[in-house]
Amino acid sequence: xxxxxxxxxxxxxxxxxxxxxxxxxxxxxxxxxxxxxxxxxxxxxxxxxxxxxxxxxxxxxxxxxxxxxxxxxxxxxxxxxxxxxxxxxxxxxxxxxxxxxxxxxxxxxxxxxxxxxxxxxxxxxxxxxxxxxxxxxxxxxxxxxxxxxxxxxxxxxxxxxxxxxxxxxxxxxxxxxxxxxxxxxxxxxxxxxxxxxxxxxxxxxxxxxxxxxxxxxxxxxxxxxxxxxxxxxxxxxxxxxxxxxxxxxxxxxxxxxxxxxxxxxxxxxxxxxxxxxxxxxxxxxxxxxxxxxxxxxxxxxxxxxxxxxxxxxxxxxxxx
Amino acid sequence: xxxxxxxxxxxxxxxxxxxxxxxxxxxxxxxxxxxxxxxxxxxxxxxxxxxxxxxxxxxxxxxxxxxxxxxxxxxxxxxxxxxxxxxxxxxxxxxxxxxxxxxxxxxxxxxxxxxxxxxxxxxxxxxxxxxxxxxxxxxxxxxxxxxxxxxxxxxxxxxxxxxxxxxxxxxxxxxxxxxxxxx
Numbered sequence: 001x002x003x004x005x006x007x008x009x010x011x012x013x014x015x016x017x018x019x020x021x022x023x024x025x026x027x028x029x030x031x032x033x034x035x036x037x038x039x040x041x042x043x044x045x046x047x048x049x050x051x052x053x054x055x056x057x058x059x060x061x062x063x064x065x066x067x068x069x070x071x072x073x074x075x076x077x078x079x080x081x082x083x084x085x086x087x088x089x090x091x092x093x094x095x096x097x098x099x100x101x102x103x104x105x106x107x108x109x110x111x112x113x114x115x116x117x118x119x120x121x122x123x124x125x126x127x128x129x130x131x132x133x134x135x136x137x138x139x140x141x142x143x144x145x146x147x148x149x150x151x152x153x154x155x156x157x158x159x160x161x162x163x164x165x166x167x168x169x170x171x172x173x174x175x176x177x178x179x180x181x182x183x184x185x186x187x188x189x190x191x192x193x194x195x196x197x198x199x200x201x202x203x204x205x206x207x208x209x210x211x212x213x214x215x216x217x218x219x220x221x222x223x224x225x226x227x228x229x230x231x232x233x234x235x236x237x238x239x240x241x242x243x244x245x246x247x248x249x250x251x252x253x254x255x256x257x258x259x260x261x262x263x264x265x266x267x268x269x270x271x272x273x274x275x276x277x278x279x280x281x282x283x284x285x286x287x288x289x290x291x292x293x294x295x296x297x298x299x300x301x302x303x304x305x306x307x308x309x310x311x312x313x314x315x316x317x318x319x320x
Numbered sequence: 321x322x323x324x325x326x327x328x329x330x331x332x333x334x335x336x337x338x339x340x341x342x343x344x345x346x347x348x349x350x351x352x353x354x355x356x357x358x359x360x361x362x363x364x365x366x367x368x369x370x371x372x373x374x375x376x377x378x379x380x381x382x383x384x385x386x387x388x389x390x391x392x393x394x395x396x397x398x399x400x401x402x403x404x405x406x407x408x409x410x411x412x413x414x415x416x417x418x419x420x421x422x423x424x425x426x427x428x429x430x431x432x433x434x435x436x437x438x439x440x441x442x443x444x445x446x447x448x449x450x451x452x453x454x455x456x457x458x459x460x461x462x463x464x465x466x467x468x469x470x471x472x473x474x475x476x477x478x479x480x481x482x483x484x485x486x487x488x489x490x491x492x493x494x495x496x497x498x499x500x501x502x503x
Contacts, residue, residue: 007482007485007486008454008482008486010435011435011450011454011482011485011486012454012455014432014435014436015355015450015451015454015455016455017432018355018436019351019352019354019355019455021351021354022346022347022350022351023346023347023349023350023351023364023367024350024360024364026364027346027350027364027367027368028342028343028346030364030368031342031346031367031368031371031372032339032342034368034372035335035338035371035372035375038372038375038376039376040333040375040376040377040378040379041376041377041379041380227328228332229332240379240380278332278333
């Protein structure tokens with residue numbers, strides 16, 4: 001005697017019978033052909049942000065240029081250094097991510113970095129730069145070269161929180177623990193202790209009148225054999241890894257802003273970046289960013305810091 | 321399961337690694353798309369779209385270990401787009417009262433034909449949940465995530481569709497009562 005099988009099993013069996021044929025060869029060949037002309041979106045650009053600039057953004061971009069005049073006027077006034085006097089940004093200052101969409105040029109001007117990033121800061125940029133992100137732990141801009149398209153991985157970032165990898169050669173081991181970056185001093189000590197990178201001796205500096213520390217982090221020569229072909233230094237909120245090629249250097253300025261330690265990270269090498277060489281397929285060029293390097297140092301000098309973002313709950317590093 | 325090392329290499333822009341991944345996975349993707357769309361040409365279009373999206377956005381994948389789930393989402397998205405582009409699919413389904421079978425005969429050719437007829441008349445949404453759950457073996461949670469719907473919606477769709485298919489297996493029910501309702 002035979003017994004009717006379990007109906008769910010019968011449905012699954014029927015589906016397997018229905019799906020007997022594999023993909024035809026032409027599908028594989030057609031897909032290969034299409035892939036040949038398809039470039040990977042760089043990981044720096046979250047897909048959701050790859051959208052054409054809308055009318056509002058275009059309007060805001062134009063408004064940015066107008067607002068920049070007002071902002072520059074404010075900054076052109078004699079500044080008082082020291083902890084006692086802080087700039088107060090005018091309400092008309094255009095937020096960075098409203099001024100342009102990623103991969104499109106910002107108009108030259110001064111832009112606001114603020115909520116959801118835990119610190120309010122302003123940067124003044126010349127032409128040829130593009131916004132990357134402003135989120136709860138990263139904010140930054142990249143130089144926007146057309147070749148390779150979609151930027152270069154070469155730029156300036158404000159970082160908050162424990163998102164530096166414990167071992168840049170083995171990022172799969174995870175990021176440092178929050179207590180290790182709870183204060184600016186601990187950030188400096190943590191950076192100095194990272195394997196696979198060389199940290200320079202800390203140098204006392206000021207950033208917009210606030211005391212800070214400058215550390216130059218250089219990827220070790222042997223990181224070419226690491227998982228990502230370089231030193232994977234830090235991870236953005238969207239999960240993108242920031243990789244530095246062997247021998248390339250980052251300037252890190254560590255500043256305490258009202259109890260919130262932030263790291264201002266600036267690429268500082270004249271040659272093509274890791275992304276350009278290893279992802280975008282660019283021909284390595286030892287002077288591709290020589291001019292950008294000069295501009296970026298000027299952008300770093302333009303940084304103004306107002307303070308913690310209103311309503312910021314506390315140091316990002318201390319959050320679970 | 322996709323080879324995680326190949327996924328990592330492909331994330332770094334290694335086209336050869338991606339080609340190996342694609343070659344290993346394309347049959348499964350095609351079968352799923354064809355089951356849902358019930359059309360070979362459109363299944364090919366959907367698979368090609370899913371694979372191109374996969375390559376283009378692979379570097380945005382946070383965790384290579386979750387490649388399979390991510391690719392499932394891309395495929396289901398491409399299939400849904402393809403379904404929307406095409407002619408309107410049958411928007412009704414025959415609901416038959418399901419009575420658990422006892423000592424019925426082994427499922428026959430007629431059963432399979434009846435299953436095919438009922439399955440073809442399910443909406444794309446219902447076929448999708450059936451294929452993900454009964455063919456790919458995804459849990460309700462995994463299937464809901466692949467489609468991008470709440471678990472409750474997935475459960476409701478699966479119950480509805482599975483009930484219709486179960487009923488198709490019951491010859492007595494087929495003969496006794498049938499009615500058409502919107503999907």
